Amino acid sequence: MPNVLVSDELSPRAVEIFRERGIDVDFKPGLKPDELKKIIGQYDGLAIRSSTKVTKELLEHALALKVIGRAGIGVDNVDVPAASSRGVVVMNTPFGNSITTAEHAIAMLFALARDIPQANQSTRAGKWEKSRFMGVELYGKVLGVIGAGNIGSIVADRALGLKMKVVAYDPFLGEERARDLGVEKVELDELLTRADFITLHVPLTDQTRNVLSAANLAKTKKGVRIINCARGGLIDEVALKAAIESGHVAGAALDVFTVEPAKENALFALEQVICTPHLGASTNEAQENVALQVAEQMSDFLLHGAVTNALNMPSLSAEDxxxxxxxxxxxxxxxxxxxxxxxxxxxxxxxxxxxxxxxxxxxxxxxxxxxxxxxxxxxxxxxxxxxxxxxxxxxxxxxxxxxxxxxxxxxxxxxxxxxxxxxxxxxxxxxxxxxxxxxxGVPTEAELTPHMLLVSNQDKPGFIGAFGRMLGDAGVNIAGFHNGRSGPGGVAHCLVSVDERVDDGLLRKVAQLPNVVSVRALRF
Structure with a gap:
């Protein structure tokens, strides 16, 4: 009989589903890392939420583990590459808490517009400071939505119901889809300059990290208010603090932080900042939904080999x-x-x-x-x-x-x-x-490696030497160099394998070399 360990708080109904399906289950939430290491080796499956950290070290002790089920969307607490290398399937439940997270963003929007938490605290302290808490209306204001996927589109829909004007930035958002959503599709810089409120709904990737950097915050409209119920790390917290203190940013409502649990943070000292402890998915309905889904998915996999919502394994038949x-x-x-x-x-x-x-x-x-x-x-x-x-x-x-x-x-x-x-x-x-x-259309042959640079340039003498010297001077080791061109003097593509991620400063320097058209840092 397959057995599963539930190491975080899940709905009791999830435990019942495992048992009804013929899975032996142990419910042990709150285990310390050392305690989890001692017992993980005996289980076929591990069901978690966000508290349990599935590290490479833990996986080295999980000799029998076949599947990890994350009740929720994010898998920041799971080392997916390490799980993949050990043949462990990682599943999540990507749509179970979308409405709940979107509603929390709207709640934060209201709270930020009317200083509700601050006014509550002041009133309960025996004060009556009506003039201190002068809010702003949402009606007619511009909401900038960064990320118009499942959650972002729900937030946009709710905001339109409040008679806000919604502008959205999403690299994958087409004009037709934008019209269907009722939003105006814009580039990021335009969103920053136009929005009265900005809400973030993107994952944390190399492309989105610090999307609200010091430079981008400086582009925003004076008096902008910012909501983040997506992922910590999307906002440069040091830059946000400075922008609030200078008066450029009127306030922020944050459910997520760069370091969590966020028991200390410089933003906590600012009265213009509203903070909640990663409550985006914390409703009874959402927790019930994701718990039941993860129990069903894990049971189907352990009993029948069916794969649903796996992040590191395709849905394939045994024959294919x-x-x-x-x-x-x-x-x-x-x-x-x-x-x-x-x-x-x-x-x-x-x-x-x-x-x-x-x-x-x-x-x-x-x-x-x-x-x-x-x-x-x-x-x-x-x-x-x-x-x-x-x-x-x-x-x-x-x-x-x-x-x-x-x-x-x-x-x-x-x-x-x-x-x-x-x-x-x-x-x-x-x-x-x-x-x-x-x-x-340019023949360019290369094996893809974890860290690469793609440089497109005009095929002129001296480029490869200057490029190589620049990488060498920066201490970047070239593991592989692959060049292709359309013809003499034409377009050339240079794919370079490097040992580690190249920082943005060096990318800017490479982009300034003569005849360079574009530079991209790639990860695989």
Whole structure:
């Protein structure tokens, strides 16, 4: 009989579901890390919320573990790469608490506009300070929504009901989807300059970290108010404190912080800041929903091998899995590659399968391309929800199959069309190892590694030497160097594997080299 450990507080009904399905379950919330290490080795499954930290060290003790189920969206507390390397499936419940989180953002919006927590505290202290708490109306104000996915779109809908004007920034938001939502699609800089209130609804990635940096906060309208019920790290907290103290930012309502549990934070001393302890998903309804979902998903996996809402494993039959495994990795890497180089305003994704791959089951491959592409900007994307997320954003998906002979025995092409043009990547397999063999029509061959730089430039003498020297002077070790060009003096693409992430300062310096068109830091 499979057995599961529930190490965080879950609904009692979730425990009942495990037992009804024939799963032996131990309910032990509140275990300390050392206590968890001692017993984790005996369990097939681990059901958690946000308190349990599933680290690489813990996983080294989890010798029998097959699946981790996170009741909720975020998996910041799970080392997903470490779990993947040990063959442990990581599942979440991406839609169970969307309404609850969106409602909390709206509650914070009201509280921030009318100083409700501060007025409550003052009144209960025996004061009557009507003139001190002069609020602002929401009617007619501009709400800037950064991230128009599942939660962000719900927030926008509620704000429109309050007769606010909603502007939205999302790299994957198309004009048609924006019209359906009733919002105005804008670039980030325009949102910053126009919004009276800004609310964040994006995951924490390399692209979104400190999206409200000191520089971006300086672009905002004087008197702006900011709400964050998404992820800590999206706002530079030091810069936000300075902006509030200077009077440029009128206030902030924060449910999440860079370091959690946030028992100390410099923002706590500011009366203009409203704080809650990561309550976005904390309603009875949401906790019940995600608990029941995770119990059902884990039971189905442990008893029947069914995979639902997995972040690191595709939904495949036992027959297809061995044949598709190398193609799945290639498809995901190509999607992630294009997702990191494309411009905002995604409208269309075209995937072309040619050669041997064209004879296989393409549905999971297309889902993995979408997972890799959307995962660069959207939280908790997996094979199950990637097509749904693309549809929600009004993105057209075109899949073609060509079985005639080509330059390679197998070939996958991913092309995206945005409001600013198209970007294309072509990949193949060499001895079942994925390789990129073309970028925007330019033959460029490279194996994708965890940290890479893509530099597009005009093919002129001296560039490669200057580029290499700049990386060397910065102490960046080049693990692999791959260059392709359209022809003498034409467009060239340089893909460089490096040992660690390159900082933004160095990227700016590379961008200033003569003949450089663009520079991108890539992660795989």
């Amino acid at each position: 899995a061995p044949k598709l495994k190398p193609y799945l990795k290639l498809a995901e890497q190509l999607g992630a590659f294009v997702g990191q180089i494309m411009e905002p305003g995604l409208k269309r994704i075209e995937i072309r399968y040619a050669g041997q791959v064209a004879s296989l089951n393409l549905r999971p491959l297309t889902a993995v391309v979408l997972k890799g592409l959307l995962g660069t900007q959207v939280e908790s994307v997996n094979m199950v929800n990637a097509p749904i997320l693309a549809k929600e954003r009004g993105i057209d998906i075109v899949e073609t199959r060509v079985e005639e002979s080509i330059d390679y025995q197998t070939e996958i092409t991913v092309q995206v069309t945005t409001e600013r043009g198209t970007r294309t990547a072509v990949g193949t397999l060499f001895a079942e190892r994925p390789r990129v063999v073309g970028i925007d």
